[in-house]
Every structure is written in structure tokens, then in C-alpha cells.
Amino acid sequence: MKRTKAFTIPYVIWMAIFVVAPIIMIVIYAFSGADGGFTLSNFSTMGDYTVVFVRSFRLAIIATVICLLIGYPVAYLLSKEGPRFQRVATVLIMLPMWMNFLLRTYSWMAILENNGLLNQFLGLFGLGPFQMIDTQGAVVLGMVYNYLPFMILPIYSVIVKLDNSLVEAAHDLGANSVVAFRRVIFPLSLPGVLSGITMVFVPSVSTFAISTMLGGGTEFLLGDLIEQQFLGGAYNPQLGAAIALVMMVIVVLCMLVMNRFGEGEEQAVVL
Amino acid sequence: MSKELIRLSDCVVKYDDEIILDHLNLYINDKEFLTLLGPSGCGKTTTLRIIGGFQKPTSGDVFFDGRRCNDVPPHKRQINTVFQKYALFTHMNIFENVAFGLRIAKVPEADITRRVEEALEIVNLPGYGKRSVTSLSGGQQQRVAIARAIVNRPQVLLLDEPLGALDMKLRKDMQVELKRIQREVGITFIYVTHDQEEALTMSDTVVVMDKGNIQQIGTPEDIYNEPKNAFVADFIGESNIIDGTMPEDKVVKMYGKKFPCLDGGFAPNEPVDVVIRPEDIDIVSPEAGQITGTVTEVTFKGMHYDIIVDFQGFKWLIQTTDYSPEGARIGVKIDPDGFHIMKKSQYSGMFGDYSSYSEEYDELNVDPDAAEGDDEED
Amino acid sequence: MKKNSAFSRFFTVLVFLFLYAPIILLIVFSFNQNNSNVVWGGFSLHWYKELFHNRIIMRSLYTTLLVSLLATVISTIAGTFAAIGFYGLRRRTRSALNTVNNIPMVNADIVTGVAMCLFFVAFFALWKDFALWVNSVQSLFVLPTRLTLGFPTLLIAHITFNIPYVLLSVSPKLRQLDKNLIDAAQDLGCTWFQAFYKVILPEIKPGIVSGALTAFTMSIDDFIISYFTAGSSSSTLAMTIYGMTKKRVSPEINAISTLLFVTVILLLAVINIREAQQEKAAARREAAPSATVAEMAGSRPRRTPLPVKAAAVAACVAVLATTAVGAFQNTRKPMVNVCSWGEYIDEALISQFEEETGILVNYQTAESNEALYSLLKSGAGDYDVIVPSDYMISQLIEEDMLEKLDYNNIPNFSLIGDQFKNLPYDPTNEYTVPYTWGTVGIIYNTAMVEEPITSWSAMFDDKYAGQVLMFRNSRDAMATALLYLGYDINTTDEAQLRQAAELIADAKGRGVYQAFVMDEIFLKMEGGNAAIGAYYAGDYLTAVENNPDLAFVIPEEGSNWFVDAMCVLKDAPHKAEAEAWINFIASTEANLANMDFIWYASPNEKALAEYPAYYEELYGEPLEQEVYEIIAAPAEVLERCESYISLPKETRQLYNELWIGLGIQ
16 A cells, blocks of 8 residues: 555645644744743743642642542443443433533533522522532532543443453452452553543643633633633733643643553553 | 262253253363363353353353352352463563462462462473563463463363464464373363364363254264264264164165174164264275275375265265276275264264365354254263 | 442442533523523523524524534545555654644643644734735735634634544554455456545445544534634634623523534434344344345445435535535625624614625624733734723724724714713724713622622622622722722722732632622522622623612712723724724614613713613613613712723733732633
């Protein structure tokens, strides 16, 4: 299939223009001042936003861990169901994506409000009202809610492909269900876990809108900060580019460190 | 042989309406090398999985050392398995794979090291512990899988078509190797295969299965020399199977002629299947032959020729070192011990005619409900 | 295999409940009689009917479907070819390219969006120079010099982030292919292309289909990348929703989302049932080996039945045709791009204007003056008419971003009251025509406070801890503090400003504020979730319709009064149409309609005076004087109020610094 090599050329050009060049633009902007000259001041001003960086990464990590704690069991339980159930369930997990995430998050606002459905429900038992919206907890909930499918699906797709004879081999060698899970199933599902973590962590750390809607304006995150510099109230694209660049670098470093754990697994797992 | 170790009693396995095992009865002695042999779908792997505890019979009982063990999970059985595609853990190196069972049993670390090395030595892979599983060839992976099983010193080792993925030469070597390992560790091997040669080479006992039923149990020699029905005769080696009758003991009649044979115990003139192995037929001149036929096809096979001969419309396969040209008229002579007489069975008429000569075994789909339960036990 | 226990089933069900609870809620409230999404007002299909008359929603739905379909088709074809190309490459080259290919998937959406936005804007700048040069050296053709973000850039962005998904689902199928397939086909007499078409394509089809589906889903669901690349002239459904979540998501959105969602469910259900049936049929055939020749013929490999294929093709053709026609019409018809605020116009006026003049109106909204400024600066906003507030107008004039108006084309300007002409932001009135005016005050829930609120002190009072909503924009928030402290809201005194920021920080530290909000205040005040909030008078009147307990006060310390005025941007491509629009909006009829719809006061003297009569005629009951005075604050109230003026640059920087210090967006 030698002649097919030529097929790559248009796409390589496309990638060069629309993937690589824009990222170079980010780098250029990050190192320019408002007048267009070279400067490092964007990075020094960023110090003011350390608290936002810390908050973003902390909330994203919490959300990722919760997604993993919920998503892994779901993926695992799903893989043990009958094929018909599995097919319907995987569709059901994807389906919420067809209703815009902003709208679903907006719906959470109505649920979590002080006077919202959840508090009204709890009120029936004489509980509350609890302050749920406009807290960090609400922001984390928004992240978990929106990105949980991205944790379940990659893990599920790895577990479901696991050779059942490996599990049987573990049982055969004396492992009970718990040990077989810990020593065999979980280690072998790590590629799915890693890709799930990536797919939840990256959008969580960079999200905007969710934090504004559920965090009451005080829990703003890196995504909001960047958006503010471009299309929001604080026009400063150079600073925005610098923040985006730093965030990108930190995320890439995190991913590199994480992939060290899953060494040798070059298998890319997608939906 | 020594005492009985495992007994399957009246085991039935059904999926929906499909019968996988049909009232199977089987016992297995300690320290024997027993092979479950049959075409795919015959129930041999299911039998193995029942013994391993991976599957429960729909009805019937499994006994291990005299105790009913239907409900004992696999990890509590003193049985280990070598899986079809080895099922090695790719996230561990060879040492850890082999040590897996020992670690779970909380064997002291020093013992683990020693025993793993021993096991690797037994399978001829000393010093391979540090390597990764994926760096090994198929044959080596196979040995690791065996080491991983035997290191736990099980009473029984189950092997599910372990040589299926290997090439011809390697298979032959591994057959010898397996036999050696079995002698060395001195435990029961239960081996599943569809390859009759493998079964005959290694086993103490061969169990021939088809459609969820045991067709015959016996030593390799018994099975080969005294097949109980047309299925066994055809499945084990090559056979010409001809309709005949038994006018009296030690006389068989076919093609209207009587031939002396060694079998007896049939009702007078009972219709029977007559099995004649291709290598038991001598080609002689037409005049000297007990019957005569015409050569229709000759194939050179190296050590011998495969000759297809037409005897009154029924084609025989003869393996001989003497060359006869196509179209030649020849006579054949069969010694009395060359005839194997079988009772008629459901398989009569289905095998043993070489009219459409093919080395391939065709799996015939017959409604399983039509198969009658004719379990046999020896 | 072991089946799951009841407990694990329960856990799974719980997770699904978590995933679907908000969706069910949305669907339920799409049938609500009133426009709340908390209070049930009875069953009604009202919003489904309204939906089809809502041009903004329908247009953004159209854009969404169009961009998703086009992007899916293009990226599926491109991705498939790219995958085949990758397959033929050497391992090293391939893995290097794969890394680049993965960038859009691994990178955060916002980084991709921002990067593309910067890239496009930079490209447009280069293009402008190039086009000017080309136009200057020859006269055969004229290159357009002004390119802006719009549908093409949106499409490019979608294609770019979709291709990797297609590639990723086609590549594994290629790897599973028998390497000799092409050779075998060619051996049997196919040309390379025939071999590709007849052998490779059917083999990798499942990968292509799943790639296309993923791409389509991603396109439909995407918001962030679209947000940065769509510019102002096209808006996807997600962007429209985003604009609304700031204020109030109109239940029509619930309705359209429900429709989309149900369509997808039905489609998936049909596909699933079909597949299940086919599987059963296949199983049956396998079970019966004695298949007749006729049955064998029936068991050909699964194919999409012709009607489905035909339907898919027809759908694509229809969409492409409408686009073509739409694009053709758009280029032919004069148009005007307007950017205003959310729920800030009686939409019937747009249709009326289009009918009367034949000029198409592309109506967009921005969140705040500051956001509007960013949109203009970043090149993402390509408008003709904008409606900024006073202080922003002076800043825009200062930066030479506005065009002078030709008042000969705007005869209705004479109807504007004199007190709204020559205001400080446009002292000689060369750039602006006022749109509305209003005041800032405190909205409070009478059921939740003990005595009427009269002072800005309520915004800083521990008594209402956790119940107060503060502005989420620096100018308005600082103004509340400055007013409370008795300072001028336009002060440039650093000490005074720092003291004001300190006051807010202190109150924030004491937990006075429940949240910092803009239009989210509607949801919170109407739902009784907060007791006190500072906001605009007109918006109070909208809120009180949904919660009669609400009251409004302009505190005794005085307040801010503001004017929003229409202006035309420098070099606007549709200046004549823009002036026609401004003239239309300045008319007494339009002002009356707008005033009735948005509850902000009209600068049109006649309209302002006639409104009570207009109201009475329309609703059959007199307008309460109290309400009228909230809309149009009487002179004695206005005396206490002051308008913002544009602050000098150093003060703006100080504001920014103080705002960051507060840790609010």
C-alpha cells in the first residue's frame, strides 16, 4: 500500500496549519506584551492567580478521584452483565451528551438551590435547608456529573476485552475473587483507568461555565480565568495565552508522570 | 493403576435447549495421564471445566477424592490448569507469573524463589524469571504456563489443548516434554485435545468423546486396535468401514464372501461394521487376492503410497510401500487380525468410504436430540 | 459467569439516576405552564409552540445541525483517507504524526479554542495587508480585505477536532485487515481504486461509521471551541444556551433539547432493536445447518437497507441545498449585525423591521460591557450596531472604535428627550442614539427580611449573612461600596477605592455574600434563594412577575443611573442598514414595545409619557404609579443618582488589581 502514503499529505498540512500553528500562536502571545514586544511579565503577573491554579488543580483532582471511585465499579459491574444489558447501558451512558452540558448543569442549579428541589425534598423530613449551591462541593459535583461517562467508558472497554481465562487462571492458582481482582483484573485494566483519568482530569481542570454556574462567582477556575482574558470582562489575551500555556505544560507533565505508572502500555483507549 | 481420584457421575450440562454433556460418567485414577479426545463441540472442554470448577454441571455430581465437590470454587481445589492460550499475566514478569499461586498461598519468600526456580527448571527455562512474558516464543510461553501450574504442586493438572497454537515440530517436542514432566512430578494430567496423534502418544488412558457422550475409553492401543464404533474408528487414524454380517464367530461376511477373523460374540448373521486399517491390507496379484478391485488414485506420501481402490463401487484406502499404477487391477489379502468387527451404531454408514477422499474431518451437524444416550464405561 | 448481586445492581441504578435526574427535570419542565424551572405551573405544550417562532433558537439550531453534519461528513472522509495514509507509513513516522494527531483530543478544549481564535485573528490581519497590496497592484479583481470569524472558521475548528476521533476509530480496523487483501483484489483484476472501494472500504466500514457517530456527537455537544471560533455572525445552540444560562434559560430551550434528545433516543432504539433482531436471525440460521439455497441468499453480510441509505443521502442533500440557498440569499439581501444584551428587546420588532425594510437582522447578545469590549478587541465580534452603556461608550470613543453617525438618516433622533442628549459620554452627540435608561438599586424579598431595606448598608450587614447577592462586575460592585462609604462613584482616589475594596473583602470574609452574580440573580431572587441583591430596576420588574414578594429600593445614599445607547462600529460594513435599524428602534412605537417588554425606561419623550396609557390599553388595567416610577425614576430620585464616566487608565488598572485581590471573577 505504498501509494497510500500520499493520502497523509493533505492531513499533515491541515494539522500543521490548524493544530500546530495555533499552539505556536499561544506561545508567541504568552511571551508578548500588549505592544507586541517580547516580555516575561505575563508570567510574573500570573503569580496573582496562584490561588486559582491551586484551586483548579485541587478541585479537578478531587473530581477525578470521585469519578474513578464511582466509575470503576460501574464499568466493572457492567462488564459482568448480559450482552444486551451492556449494549443498552453503554448507550445510556453516552446519551446525556446529547443534551447540552450547560443545560444539564443549569438543571443542577435548580436542584441544589437553597430553595431548590433537593432542599425542598429534605425539608419534608425536617432537614435543612443546606447551603449546597455556590460551594466548592457543587463545582466538584458539576465536574463529576459532566465527566463521569468519560471515566466509565474507557475502563469498561478495557475490562470487557479482558480475556476471561486470565481471571480463571487466577482463580485456578488459588486467588479468591478479591485477590483475583486486585492482582489481575485491576492491573490489567490500568490502561483504561489512565485514559479515564486523563479524559476527566483535563476537562475538569480547564472547565469554565460550570464553576460560574455552580460556584457562585467566587470559585472560579483556570478556564474562567482564561475566558475572562479573551472574551470576558478582563481583556488581556497575552496574559490569557500565558495562563493557557502554563496550564497546558502542567497537564502534560502530569500525564507524563502518570503514564510512567502504566509503563509500556502504549495502547490508546477511546470511547 | 492406582486408586480413583476424580469421578463425574451422571453429569449433564445444558445451555438453553442445547445439550453439551449428556449424562456423562467418568472416573479418573491418581497419577494417570488421561486424554479427552474429540472434535470441537464434543464436550471435552466442558468436562475439563467442570473438573476445574469453572463450570457447574446442570445436574449430576463431581467427586474429588471421594468427596462431592460441585460447590467448591476453583481457587479451593487442588487442581491447576494450563489454559488454551496460556492466559499468562502480561503485567507481570515470568517469575511473578509462576510465583502468583505461591504468593496467594502466602508461602515464605525464600521458598517461593526456590520453588519457582525448580519449576522453571522442570520446564527447561532456568534463569528466565526476569524476562517479560511478551518476549517469549509460543513454546516458551507454554512452558511458563505449565510451570505456573505445577509450582503449586496440585494433585491434578488440567491442560486445555495446550499445544494448539504451536507449530508441528514444536508440538512433537512438547509432547515428549509433557510426558517427561508428568513422570517427574508424578501427578494426574487431564489433557484435552482434538489431535488423535497427541492423544495416542502421551496418554495412559484415552477418552473419545462426541456430541456430549463418551464413545470409548481405553488405552491408546485398545482405542486404535479395537474401536467400538465407526466414529472412533474413523476419528482415530484412517479406516475403511464396510457393511458386513457375522454368520458365525470368527467369520465375517462382506461382498458376499466369507473372511476369517478373530472377533466373535455376535448373534448369527448380525449386521456389523467391518473396520480394516489401510496399513493392514496387503496388495497381491488379482489371482491371489481374497477380493479384487481397480486402482483409481495413487498419491505418493514419502514413506508409503496412499492408494484408493474401487471394490464394487465402495472405495478403500490402502497404504502400501508397493507401487500400483492407476487403473491397475489388483487383489488384496487381509490377515484375520486385520479385521475389527463393530456393532452397528448411530455412526454406521457415515464414515469409512473414501469416495470423496479428503484428509479433513468434516464435522457433521446432526440434531443433538437424535443422539441416543449410549454411554459407555470400562 | 457470576451475575451481579442485588446490591451492585442497586448501585448501578443509582449512578444512572444521578446521570439522568437533571435531564428528566429538564424534560418535565419543558411542559411547564409558566417559565420557571423550579415551580410547576401545570401541563402545557405552550413552549413547543413558541419554539418555532423563536428565530434565535431556530437559527442556532440550524447552525448547529449544519456545522455538525458538514464537519462530520468532511472529517469522516478526510479522517478515513488520513488513516489509510498513516497505515502505509513507517512505524516511526506514524507514531510521530499520531502524537500531533492526538493534540486536539488531549489538549483542554479551552486551549484549543483560544489557540484557534488567536490564529484566525492573526491570519485575518495578515490577510488584510496582503489583500490591500493585491488590490493596489492590479485592478482585475478585488480581494475582500476584511475577514472575520464566522461559519467558515467554526466549521474548520469542528473539522479539526473531529478528524482525530475518526482516525482513532478507523486505524484499529485497518490494523486488523489482512495485509494481502488489496493484493488479492488486484490479483483478481481490480484496479487499485476498485480494490479500495470494493474490499478495503467494506472491511473498515464499522470503524468509519463509529468514527462518524463520535464526530457528530462531539460536534453537537461542543461548546467551548465553538464559543471561541464562531465569532458573532453564527451561533450554535450551545452558545445560545450559554448566553441564556447567564440570565434565564427560556423553556423553549428545554423544549428543543427534549425534542433533540427524544429523536436520538428513538433513533438509537430503532438501531438497537434492528441489530438485536438481526443477531437473532443470524443465530437461527446458524442453528439450522440444512439451510436452503434461498435462505443462504438471504444471509448475505449485513448491509444498511436501501431506504435508510436513501434517507441519509436525502438528509445530507437537503441540508446542503438549504445552506447553498441560504448562503445565496444572505449574500443578496442587505443585512445588519446587532449586538445587545440578553432579553433586552421585544423580538417582534426584529421581524417587523425585516419585513418593513427587507434588511436581515443578525441579533446577538453579550454578557457585559467588559465582555463586549473583549469581543470587539479580540476580533471575535463583528458587529455593525452595539448597545454599550455610558462609561463604555466613552472608552470606545477614546480608543477610536466608533463611527460618527449621520443624523440625517436618523430622523427619529429628534424624538429623544433633551435630557438624554449631549451626555458626558458623548458630549457633542456625534456617535450615539440612546436606547434605554435606568437605575441601580437593591432588590429584596419582603418575606425574608425584617424591615424594609433603605440603605446600601444592607449589602455589608452580618444580619443577612449568606443571603446577599453582590454584582459580579467590578464597576457595579465597587459602586455599591463607594456609595455606602459616601464617596463619588467616579472617584479616582486610590485610598477611597482601596477602602471600598476592603469593605467588600471584609463582608466576603464574614460570609455575607451567598454569591457574586450577574443575570443569575433572576433565578436566585425569584426562587427565594437569597434575600437581598443589588441589580437593575428593569430587571426587578421582570423578577417580581414571578415572585410578588420582591421589592425594589433606590437606597437613600443615592445610586447609579445609566444610559445604554446604540452606536455603530468603526468601518462597519453595513453602515446604512445600521442607521436604518437605529432609526427604527428610536421610533415611538418601537420604544413603547420595548419598554413594555423589558421594563427599562425609554429615552423617547413621547413614548415615556404615553406608556401608562399604552399599558392600560394593552392589559385593560392601569399601570401602578409605583411601578412606573421604578421604570422611569422621577426627577427627585434621579437627583440622588449619578452616571458612570469612563475612568482613566491607571484607575482601571487599580480596579482590576483590587478585583483580583477579592478573588472574584
